[in-house]
Amino acid sequence: MDQLSDLKRSDNPFAIITLVHLTAKRTKNHPDERFQEKKNITRSLYKQGLSRQKIIDLYRFIDGILSLPEKLDALFWEDLSRFEESQKMPYVTSVERIGIRKGEQIGEAKILTRLLQRRFGIVPEWASEKIAKAEPSSLEEWADRVLDTPTLDEIFADKL
Template sequence: MSEVTANYDESWKEALNEYFESFLSFFFPLAYQAIDWTQKPESLDKELQAITASAKTERRIADKLYKVWLLDKQQIWILIHIEIQSQYDVNFEERMYTYNYRAFDLYHKFVVGLAILGDTSPTWRPNSYDQAMLDCELRLKFPIAKLLDYESRWHELESNPNPFAMIVMAHLKTKATTGNFSEREEWKWTLIRGLYERGLTKEQTVKLFKIIDKMMTLPKTLQAGLVAKIKHFEEETKMPFISPTEELAMERGEQKGIQQGIQREQQLIIRQLNRRIGEIESSLIDTIRTLTIDQLELLGEALLDFSSITDLEQWLQNL
């Protein structure tokens, strides 16, 4: 099966864009409770690009920088820098520090650094950056959320209405099925089907569906099978998704186009047979409609040598 890379960064970035308040509520309740949510947070993507471009570190798509207002008014507003790290990185603590001081230098406001650790090592838990020399010391300590810790709380995730409960499940199962795409397809289907059980609106369902679909990347053959399951589920429950993803729409279009092409080929073959050997029985037509596109092409070549219905029947028996 072809190499497929899970798409963590773009999925998490989309999740943060959609659910920043829910993100803090789920992972960092202390920060969530301190913010004045009557004032809409500002996403500072352009400013973060300037910070990461000038830092000698690799930029992560899922990095986010927000301007928020506090309830206690001690500072009118502060910055929150969020880092999503999906694999071990020896320079992670330094990057957190680098981005922190560069953001501070840009605005001269306190910068709260928050980190999500989505790797597979239970012992890797970087939460500070320390340097000391000649009685001079600097230190940055930042809170972290380790996604592996949620594996033991799976039942809580299943019943938690916060969208990040579902996103965490998708992340964990994507990591756990690296290289095992059949199992990933099964979990992806389980999670997508579970969206209906959460009592979400259609809009909420679609947003979460897009994030899960983008993160839990599958080879085309398995994705096509998943699309078929979803379509069947929609027909059974009469609860269709509303334009779930552009990718799925394209997949459905491709499948529909393939099917239409097969039907056209079937009709052409049947017309040619009727002209070549006379009108054929409905039972033979039914058999022809079960042929694959490759078999139809072979039949199209073979029928040029047919002189009777018997020739067609023998050809079909020899498949």
């Protein structure tokens, strides 16, 4: 456990990445504990005085690895906003922008799914999984194909 304490105190990005991976493994089936750890790790980034860009880059990684169920994710964002406000952090807009992008991606996925349902009926599980894992650029490309492409397989083809 001494190593975990050292990792938590370090401002070395590789130590933070290692800490996040170890935390992800340890909290895999414990969402409440993961929520608490994600909160602590994120707050530590601010307290270490890292540059704005380092915080943004590390947070993107943390958010991807320490994913939370929807309700806990919402609580996490509320807590982070309150923390930033109380600390008068200059990074508020950056973290908010990350949240906005994430929200836009979720919205794009929902719209694409709805378009596919209206065009083809029930959307198969494989298509839903592909949509859930997709980058925004892929979601946009697939949405553009919905009206002009005759089959689901062709919509999701790598190149047309």
